[in-house]
Amino acid sequence: MTETSSSTPCPPDKIVFDEERGEFICSETGEVIEDRIVDQGPEWRAFTSEEKEKRSRVGGPLNDTIHDRGLSTIIDWRDKDAMGRTISPKRRLDVLRWRKWQIRARIQSSADRNLAQAMNELERISNLLNIPKNVRDEAAKIYRKAVEKGLVRGRSIESVVAASIYAACRRTKMARTLDEIAQYTKANRKEIARCYRLLIKELDVTVPVSDPRDYVGRIASLLNLSGQTIRDAIEIIERARQRGLTAGKDPAGLAAAALYIAAVKNGEKRTQKEIAQVAGVTEVTVRNRYKELINELKLDVPLT
């Protein structure tokens, strides 16, 4: 409710570019100035380069929902031509062949349509979340695998796409929470989570265990914290891990707490609220982690 009011515009000299997320943010308030940098590339380049053979699908309107558009001329099974004359045996073979191809083409186009819609969706979500191209490609690859395995049947394309994106993010260590992705999707978080689990189980997509350190960079850059603070935070997390404090804990919360401590230590104090906000956890969680870290690691935090 009482959010950083957009009625007070961020002074131009406070605007910084956050290269982690591809966003322009205000260094004062953290307000996102421009978070939609439109990908100006042609839409059909969304397909991965290794799929050369699939390029038959060049540039068809992606939102064309009419089934079999352009292929709706059905080749009749009767051995008559358009004038009602019987076709010669030689022509009959041709006709049979045409029909065979028509059926093949239809199957092909059905898979393509699914893919086309999915890629469209992928592009949309990726743009909203500023997901870099390599991660998109990864997501596309995963999705394609899912289609081949028939995992999409019975599920919404959108949720499987979202799950693919999430998986790709995890694989490439582009820390994005499930919530962030779910936010731009009609499918709910639960559904996406289920698809995600299915994906990593069925396709053998290996996903490294989510690491708090991956969150550190992103949170820090959103808050304009120094490299030294980041290094300190990572060291704190490392020590916490050795002590077994990290198991079962929300990595974002842990990263937030470590950064909080590191920031205070380096005289770059941010409020718990600020950190919690960008980390996507609550103040309380930051506090709990922070308390644990201080106690267990015997860190002394100089106050003020």
Next chain:
DNA sequence: AAGACGAAAGTGGTTGA
């Protein structure tokens, strides 16, 4: 007035029968 702290009750997800 704003931030930090912590208690208590509530919520959503995981696990094991």
Next chain:
DNA sequence: TCAACAACTTTCGTCTT
């Protein structure tokens, strides 16, 4: 499928700066 459980959130009162 259900209940127990841990982690996290929400809410709120109190203390500190």
